[in-house]
Amino acid sequence: MFEIFGIPSQALFGQLLIGLINGSFYALLSLGLAVIFGMLNIINFSHGAQYMMGGFAAFILLQQTGLGYWPALIIVPILVGITGMIIERTMLQWLYKLDHLYGLLLTFGLALIIEGVARNFYGSAGLPYRVPDSLTGGQNLGFMFLPNYRAWVIVASLTVCISTWFVIERTRLGAYLRAATENPALVGAFGINVPRMITLTYGFGVALAAFAGVMAAPIYNVSPQMGAELIIVVFAVVVIGGMGSILGAILTGFGLGVIEGLTKVFFPEASNTVIFVIMVIVLLVRPAGLFGRRA
């Protein structure tokens, strides 16, 4: 045991780890928001509710069918992603020609519905979800204790984030996607089904949120309001990073998670607000965001 700036290393690294975990979720969620925004030009306010749906779906799968964490990690994002595609087909697609704000209002309404229904069936108290057997326990690294599951969350979310970046920036499919973001009419003229691409993009963004929800279930309890406040923080993350760049969203997410964790060590009163304060500073210094293009 040793001390850094008068703080025991155990506490410092422990908070740093929590920061990285929170950062993983910020990164996954802001990545999904950025992907959806790029293609649909709407801000998906129900992203937090869909993250919560992910957690609940994993819980229900375990309760009703006995399917555990690993199958849930695959099945839940697909299921929730499909509900997302249904929402896109039945509702969102009618709003593309209107002011972008209507998309925000619609998804806000959807978030209220999803959270209200969850609260009615499961109450406001958190429901526990067990860490999968294969990831219980942890490693003693000498300067801190690293639970296996938390290490897995960081690795998995980094992997998903980087794969998403790779697909969008380095593959042919990603090239279509980026082209359709720039000029949907022209891409359509080349015989690519742009509306289907939009539907799939929304489904994918929602699936990312649900994936984050399943991963969060063993760490935080599953509760109806788990996404509501998180999404506001993620909005601040998105304002700080700017939605122009995928890599930027990932870096900002992890970076802010770590900063928040460190704030908990050195100045705990400010840990709730530090990300918002950083947002204010970024708005003053670089209004377009750290990685954003001037809109």
Place this chain on the structure above:
Amino acid sequence: METPRATANTPSKTGERIAFAVMVAALIAAPFFAYPLFLMQALCFALFACAFNLLIGYGGLLSFGHALYFGWASYLAAHSAKVWGFTPELAILTGAATAAVFGLVTGALAIRRQGIYFAMITLALAQMMFFFALQMKFTGGEDGIQAVPRGKLFGLFDLTSHMAMYPVVAVFFLAGFLIIHRVINSPFGEVLKAIRENEPRAISLGYKTERYKLVAFVLSATLAGMAGATKAIVFQIASLTDVYWTMSGEVILMTLVGGLGTLFGPVVGAITIIAMQTYLNAFEQWVTVIQGTIFVACVLLFRRGIVGELARALKIKL
């Protein structure tokens, strides 16, 4: 700066006048038919929604953080009435002034980005101020500020009874409403509408659009604060509910239901939503689901809102 002419809407002014006369008559008659406390609540929210509508309906700026001004004004009004012994009208003005200062600071930050970012920034700033309200001593944290005295108007008239309080609330509401009406129909309001329709063009015509947006933002925040402060005096409590993000959502819902960008829409919307909350008390746990459904229905099918549809059917401006 040339004064824009308002020729386009002169013939429909009669519709507006009749609607205004009806509203004033209803304000006078209402306390004899309905429960005054319910009416006062509805009026506070009506003013809140009108203030919010000034920004979205005429400036095209969607603020997702108006609970900040509503809630913080109610804290300051409650604190000044209870601890500093201010008379109610001074307490309400103190609340409104607080909201104006907050509006100036947060507005200056938020207008640095447009559209969707603007909405996210206002939401994030409001959430930040919610946490401050939660942590600061004078707000009373989870308990809020309770047992706020209604006091004596100008130090003379006791407002303890609802029937004495009601006229004060009605006057504050009418004052706010008339200020908004005046602003919308002023040259300033015309420029604001021009910015809503096409900001780059307004800039190219030489208008400093950022200043117009900021002034509109401060005005909207101030009047939202007046509404929150009045509510704190009426209900004798200021609590976290009023600074939480759900309150920002509620005022958006009211304005959307009544009709974005209509003069009377927010009033009708606020009364509708408050009545719904009062009379659907039995379904309390379903309120968020119902509200969400109304949101979705309004956005998909009913974008003009109640007053907007009515005005279209009657071919007048309301």
